[in-house]
Amino acid sequence: MSYDLVIVGGGVHGCTAALFAARGGMKVALVERGALAREASGVNAGTLTMQMTRVALIPYALRAHAMWANAREWLGHDVGVVVCDGLSLAFTEQEAQLLSYRAGKRREAGAPIDLISGTEAKSIEPGLADGVLLAGHCRVDGFANAYLTGLAFQRALREAGVDVLEYTPATGIEREAGGFAVLTSAGPVRGKRLLLAGGVWIEPMLGWLGIRLPIKTLVNQLAVSERVQPVMRTVVGIANGLLSLKQYPHGTVVIGGGWQGIGDRERGGVELVPERLIGNARLACHAIPALRAARMVRAWAGLEAETADALPAVGPVPGIPDAYVCGSVHSGYTSGPYIARLLAEHLLGKEPSLPLFPIDRLLAPATGREGLT
């Protein structure tokens, strides 16, 4: 039995690509070493903001935001998306300069960000502290409940007829006549085409094909409060991007911003760094003072993939027909559904509405091919 497409990696990229490829008529298998969306796609802060998105990704993120906002329509299951205003704050002159520059660039790329005064910001977010010099205000913002991603996709993929192989680690890939055999703990899974969507694990996956694409692993720390009375109603960040803060409808406040913990691709997020949890919490409480009264009840770490130029790895694998890669998207949860759908369209022979991010640019000319059989 051979599938039209075998996808390795069940995060938001792999799942979305599987969903649209299957709906486009392909017979799809999705191989995931654990459960769906339990790494970066399930433990990230869920922020759907333009104000932390890389400029080059803004057009994609805007379209992805619209997808998340309509998740019930295309995904069919709830991931707790809340669409709300977003604010990026500057407390110092230096931050105000940074914010003006960054917001300007993002605005040029299409993000509807306005620069407003601290007073105006406070009318949008009454929970804000005094002392905001300048704020970037974007109406296209919001958040999802990332931990619901796996369950939502699991149901959607079953309904779409995708064969989902959870708890099935892939150990290698063999090229064979007419396609690929993904070697797994449950035996080979064969497909005419192959999509590697393994987040930070794209590097070892491409290694199976003899391609060397270095992927840096970020270890993002996150913390959450107990349920508290409403203390804020927007997504709040800071000019340099190192805060993401919002309150979920059930009352918990998630504190993130990419403060780094200790870990790596092999061991996951091994350890949270206490002074960085404190630093992140200080920044959060500096922005929303009422948060001080809340208790922190949990904290965790999630891995984020980053290429050398911090732009995505999305497109065909050079020199290996019918092999594709999709991932390493900065703030990938935000943009992921749209970018993975683009790739699915490409696989279905449609002209993608926005360009992909082929990885040729990231491969050193002398490397990569020696392992090919």
Next chain:
Amino acid sequence: MGKVNKGAGAIADVIVAGAGPAGTNAALAAAASGLDVVLLDEQDAAGGQVWRKPLDGLNGLPETAELKAGNALRERLIASNVRFLPGRRIWSVSGQYRVDVIGADNPEFFEAPHLIAATGAHERVVPFEGWTLPGVIGLAGATTLIKSGGIVPGNRIVVAGSGPLLTAVAAGILKLGGTVAAVVDIAPLGAWLKALPALASVPSLLAQGAVWTLAIGRARVPVYRGHAVVRALGNGRLEQVVIGPVDAAGAPVAGSDAFTIDADCLCVGNGLVAGSDITRCLRAGHTYDRLRGGVVPVLDDAGRTSRAGLYACGDGYGIRGAAMAESAGVLAGLAAACDAGAISAEEMQRRAAPHRATFAARRRFSDAMAGMMALRPEQVRAIAPETVVCRCEDITRGAIDAAIAAGAKDLNQLKHFTRCGMGPCQARMCGDVVAELLAIGTGDRAALGALTMRPPLRPVPLEALLGDFSYSDIPIPEPAPL
């Protein structure tokens, strides 16, 4: 500015987390070997749960054996050069080793190459209908009220559940002049009789149990053995407790008559869970051991974990009871002293010998007691679908079963599907029972392991975590690429 940003953490040779019988003895043993020891505890005094110190100013509490033992321990601690820092809540353990605490004016941290974890166990309550009603409290909570405040938790009290805490709590209430309406013990009389030879191996503790049991008999308190609480009833607070017979495995006996006892307080507990908080957080090697209260670190015969410099002792890392906790603490303290080079291996063996002997002599007793307190899977199976299991997030047995049916196969995934364990109790209340529910389907409780343990080890008010700071002090990392 708090100490944290300046990197001015206090340095010691050994940090001991938890000042109960295990931790205090560990600290004393390490300090007696010449090491600089910091001993941290959330409470205001050493003694832990079993040897808890009464609140200041409370006189005239009954002079129990436990109070005497606790006072003796506290006196030894005062006479030692251990740096005892009470009132500190540990929220993070990291590195090799750094312990972050709140409780002083500003957040503090301590660093030492040796860390002894002795943070104690927490109570298991197998849920039943009505268990979240006001008036229903844990046996451990009742113990705290009795020991630290001399407080009787109600006017007419049912004491129910399993293990030796039942008789201890009932006798404690009676001694303070309270009224016990009934003692409801899930273990049939036969189970106690079977355990009797093992319990008799430590005559002093058997005698203590006998004193408690006699007190209960003298007060003509009805004792229902082989029974469990079926439901708690009341309009806004507890008014009645319905109990019924169970079989030897803890399953309700079908078709048998339940009956009702009027009560305004139900103290209920089903044994203790070894949280293994610190060793799990630091990712030492663990194993599942039902008798020892769940997922416990793999320890050598002196309490060394699989991580160099990390030791564990006391009930939080394997249920053995206070009797063995003292010896386990001494052994861990000596092991740390030996590994730090403060005493030779020979010296360690010499000093450890009497404690190893105690440990060995009390093993039968301790195993028998732990057995009485261990989780009874049939009791978990009998939880009704509409009964709340995770009380922080209001998740019922039915919702958990639905998530399992939807494909949740491991504990972290079940948490994502339901929010079960995401609340302020950090799964302490429900985690063991939820794992058992999940294991009904997977068939292998041991393979499920435990939820990933991360800081904060206990909920921490952000206010306390922040300390004094100004905005410019926050060490903000480089901005992400544009």
